[in-house]
Amino acid sequence: MDEATRSLLDALVDDARESTADLARQTGLDEATVEERLTELEASGALRGYTAVVDWDAVDEERVSAIVEVNVELDRETDYDDVARRIAESPAVDSLRLMSGDYDFAVNVSGSSMGDVSGFVSEEVAPLPAVTKTVTHYVMETYKERGVSFTDRDDDDRLSVTP
Amino acid sequence: MNGGDPRDSDARDRGGDDPTGAGRGSVETDGGAASGAEASEGEGSRFSPADRVASVPPSGIREFFEIAENRDDVISLGVGEPDFTAPWAARSAAIESLERGRTSYTANRGMPDLRRAIAERVTRYGQSYDPDSEVLVTTGASEAVDLAFRAFVNPGDTVALPTPTYVSYGPGVRFAGGEPLPVHTRHEDGWALTTEALSEAGVDEADVLVLCYPNNPTGATMDADEMDAVAAFCREHDLLVVADEIYAALTYDGDHQSVATRPGMRERTVVINGFSKAYAMTGLRLGYAMGPEAAIDAMTKVHQYAMLSAPTTAQHAALAAIDRCDDEVEEMRREYDRRRRYVVSRLRELGLPVAEPGGAFYAFPRVADVASDGDARAFATELLEAEGVAAVPGTAFGAGGEGHIRISYATGLDDLKEAMARLERFLS
Structure with missing residues (x-):
């Protein structure tokens, strides 16, 4: 990639x-x-979208987010991509990644209530034949998202004019 | 932008107005200024500054600082330090060193492993120095500059200073008893130093030449050919060179060119660099000097009595910075580069001519054609008062800066956009 495109x-x-x-x-x-x-x-699929970073706590709107760890067991007919495609279909899924380590998929989910989120897990993820286990972690506080800090503080303590 | 102690800036800026001592009329370059300053200090004080201190005029930046600090709507393009915070790896290394109780002096020359890391790091610029005998860790590059003058300038020696340039060299030369000799660089040359300018200024008769490229305040870099020519001049006229390369990590259009890598130059050059600009570590005060053993020995002699050793905590941070922060440096460099392109484009769209700044984080547009009487100081004052945009008048960096202002883009893009919009309104 040339430097201008990178910029x-x-x-x-x-x-x-x-x-x-x-x-x-x-x-x-x-x-x-x-x-x-x-x-x-x-x-070419390099630029996949342009979205906003929203701090939902700052608006009058209930929003519950969770990270769901999903373990799967694959067979001859089912591979990771198949499972991922199924899970990704749900509009509740904000992001979906295949991970190294103790579990297979990390799913970022959001809904307007805890019921929405747990409903998604119990009705859309857990019943999939390949899924063997899910662990749901609810988000309690967001401090930073996609490079944007949610804590407003002006920490520029530089003198305003220096040589 | 509060929180800092204004007196600190005062102390830092004092003597910063005119690095060459030639920009404010010849009367200030001779002993006459000393008696004038004495009288104005008021009678009754036991403390009248020594002549070489009194001979340095007060800062031209200070008044801008005061106006800017007293308004809360100011966007400052006047800041000469990164707006980034030091990389976390460097900060945590500093914290860890404190937790481990590393609070003693280090070796005078700096921690051996830091010197080795520095020597390894500068190989990217084609520089090669022995960490044991040719590297000295200092309290900021500023100390290294001061050490170089004190170590190599005899009373009455002539030290050639390109102008416009950073504010410390002129006063530093005077404190060492030397005589600054201004060498004018020109907008038309992209502010590069030319052999014509060196000859014209009489640098062939000088003892020392100071180079600061990438340059503060112009952002100028020297390309390979330009540097070759200056090196040839230095060899021909047997000049000693102090090369302040503090902005070496921030070049945008090509590799950093060091005069010390030219044939026959290593033995006559002290290279100064540091962590402040590359790693956004200004407040940690850590720099270094590199040169032939005899040069570093002499500078170390001054350093060991004046400073003992550079701050230990900062040395630990610096070691981590070199070891683990290349990615952050590159990220910062790329962001500066985007801002640089943005600012230069906007300035040109507004009709202000600006030479392409190839390094550092400054643009140095000409405002002479749009300022009343072509006066950069008046322009900067009016801009600050009318629109709340602070930029430093070029004259603060010596006579060669007349008709220009320094715009620092070490400020987020949002603020740069707003500042350019205000500048546009101001110009219309």
Whole structure:
């Protein structure tokens, strides 16, 4: 990947709402080229989406999140991808990853109540034939998500003008 | 941006106004300034500064600092240090060293394993130094600069200083009893130092030449050919070189070029570098000097009496920084680079000419064409008062900075965008 494309991705990871003009300024590409690269990156599957990072505790909206550990037992007809596809189908699933270690899948789930989340686990995950065990950990507090800190503090203690 | 002690800045900035001592009229470059300063200090004080201290004019940055600190809507583009925090690995190494009770002095020259790590690290710049005899760990690169002047400048020696440049060299030379000789670099040359400028300024007769590339305040870097030419000049005229390479890790358009790697230059160059800018560790105060054994011996002699050893806690942090923080440094560099491109694009869109800054975290646009009387100081003051954007007038970095302002992009993109929007309003 060339340096300009890398900068383009860095800029979008920082702020997916950057205007094309500001992306151009930060990368040294012209605006038409920025649009072109974005289209290419989207087409190739490198850029999968542009979403917001929301602190649901700060709005009047019940939101419960959990990390669910899932153990599976595979057979000739079923592989990890098959199980993952099934689990990923649910809109309650925010992210789904295959892990090394004591369990196989880590599933980030959210819903509007604990009942929603446990319902998802008991009705959509546990009954799958390959699933042997689930452990659900409810999120108690979020401090940082996707690089964005949820604790507001201005910790810039630099002097405002220095040589 | 509070929390720091303004007096600290005062002390730091004092003497920082004009590194060459030539920018504010020749009257200040001779002994006359001393008596003037004495009178203004007020009678009754037993303490009248020594002549070499009095001869250094007060800071030109201080008044901006005061205005900026007294408003709460200011976006500061005037900060000469990273906005990042030191990498966690470095901080935790500092904490661990304290927990383990590592609170004694270290060897005068610094911890041996830190010196080895430094010597290994700088091989990336083509530099090769023996950690036992050719590396000295100092309390910030600032101490190393001071040591170099005190170790090698005799009273009356001439020390050539490119201008504009960092504020400490001129006063440092004066404190050592030397005479600063300004060498003007030009916007048109991308602020690179040329042999023409060296000849014109009479540097062939000088004793020492200070180089600071990547440069504060211009962000200029020297390319290989430009550095070759300066090196040839130094050899031809038998100059000793103090190369302050504190921004070496922050180059964007090519590899860092060190004068010390040119043929015949290692034996006449002291290279100074540090952890402040590369690792965002300014407050830990840790730098280093590298040079031939005789040079490091002389600097160590001053250091061992004046400082004993650099802060032990910071040395532990620095060792971890070298060992484990390359990724963070690269991440910071990439973010600076995006901001740099953004700021330079915006400045040019606003019609302010700016030479491509290849390193550090500064842009140095010309405001002479849009400032009243072409005066950078007036421009910066009006910009701060009208729009709450703080930038340092180029004259704070010597006469060569006239007509320009220094814009630091060691500030988040959101603030940079807002600052550029305000600057646009100010210019329209």
